[in-house]
Amino acid sequence: MRFTDKSVLVTGATRGIGAACARAFLAEGARVAINGRTDTSVAVAMAEYEGNANAVAAPGDVSTLEGCNAAVAAALAAFGGLDILINNAGVFFRGTVEETDETAWDAVMNANVKSVQFCTRAALPALRAAKGNIVNIASESGINGYPETTAYCASKGAVLSLTRAMAMEFAPDIRVNALCPGVVETDMARAGFAAGGDEEEGMRLQRESYPLKRIGTVEQTAAATLFLASADADFINGVGLPMEGGATVGNWRSLS
Ligand SMILES: NC(=O)c1ccc[n+]([C@@H]2O[C@H](COP(=O)([O-])OP(=O)(O)OC[C@H]3O[C@@H](n4cnc5c(N)ncnc54)[C@H](O)[C@@H]3O)[C@@H](O)[C@H]2O)c1
Structure with a gap:
């Protein structure tokens, strides 16, 4: 129970990696604010936690400033503070440079990068007061370059850069780290x-x-996220931890 009495906001927690993080934090004693784009999507996801007073709804489209502020405000209203922010919400876009128009570019950057900036900004006073920490869910695609996903790769590279810059700016009060998962089902x-x-x-x-x-599995991804958010990682700051079965450390083509 590493997170007893800790308050956590997980963005994009209605399914996938975010939902797995929410479940894992709740299982380890945390109070968790569940974010999703709309009141309805969050209400559907919250059905899983019926009767669990430690889970609260924090809707808001975090690709917008208004949505980031709303999600953080809901968490603060419920918990009176915040110890941990998991910037997980994001979208994927499959397309070449030629196929990526301004609308697609803006959608990817807003959901994946702007969300990290403005959820963090809204949560900053509470995180400072708590001497808390932030985990940004970046991607292996922020380290390796891949074809046909250029905007997504750029957005995750930006998340890694934001992670390093925020880690320096918020020290010594708040640790900021990123996780770089490979493909997770x-x-x-x-x-x-x-x-x-x-x-x-x-x-x-x-x-x-x-x-x-x-x-990867969502459970493995949640386990790595909780490690970075835990006291076990208390001297880890500003890193982008690969969780990709070795895909970023070399070229694994066989000679035989
Ligand atoms: N699945 C993978 O292979 C993989 C690999 C590396 C990194 N990631 C990253 O992990 C994160 C979660 O991915 P996933 O695979 O669980 O995706 P998913 O699509 O299964 O779930 C994403 C969640 O985020 C929410 N979301 C998206 N945009 C939002 C917004 N603007 N406001 C609020 N909520 C929003 C969605 O509604 C959903 O609940 C993303 O940032 C993604 O880029 C995923």
């Missing part, structure tokens, strides 16, 4: 990597492309 990955519309084939190809011949 979620709705986002299944839709984003579908091969010719076939999600199963897309996931098979992704598994084959990794040195460990498998992809």
Whole structure:
């Protein structure tokens, strides 16, 4: 129970990695504010936690300033403070540079980068008071370059850069770290990597492309996120921790 009496806001917690983080924090004693884009999507997700007073709704579209402020305000209203902010909400966009128009670019940057800036800004006084910490969910795509996902790669590179700059700016009060997952089996990955519309084939190809011949699970991703947010990581600050089965450390093509 590493998070007893800790207050946590997880953005994009209605499914996937964010939902797994919310479940894991609740299981370790935290109070958790569950963010999603709309009142309805959050209400649907909250059904899972019925009867658990430690889970509260914090709706708000965090690709907007107004949504970031609303999500943080709901968490603060419920908890009276905040110890941990998990900037997880994000969107994937599959497209080449030519296929990425201004609308797509803005949507990716707003959901993936602007959200980190403005949720953090809104939470800053509370996090400072608590001497808390932030975990940003970046991606392996912020380290390796990939074709046909250029805007997404750029957005996750920006999250890593924001992580380092914020870690320096907020020290010594607040630790800021990022997690860089490789492909994790979620709705986002299944839709984003579908091969010719076939999600199963897309996931098979992704598994084959990794040195460990498998992809990540949401539970593994939550475990790594909770580690960075915990006292066990108390002297880790400003890093982007790869969680990708070795995909960023070298070229794993065999010579045989
Ligand atoms: N799944 C992967 O392979 C993978 C790998 C590396 C990093 N990531 C990152 O992990 C995070 C979560 O991804 P996931 O796979 O769980 O995706 P997902 O699409 O399954 O879930 C994302 C969640 O974020 C919410 N969300 C999106 N935009 C939002 C907004 N503007 N306001 C509020 N909520 C919003 C969605 O409603 C959903 O609940 C993202 O930042 C993603 O880029 C995912």
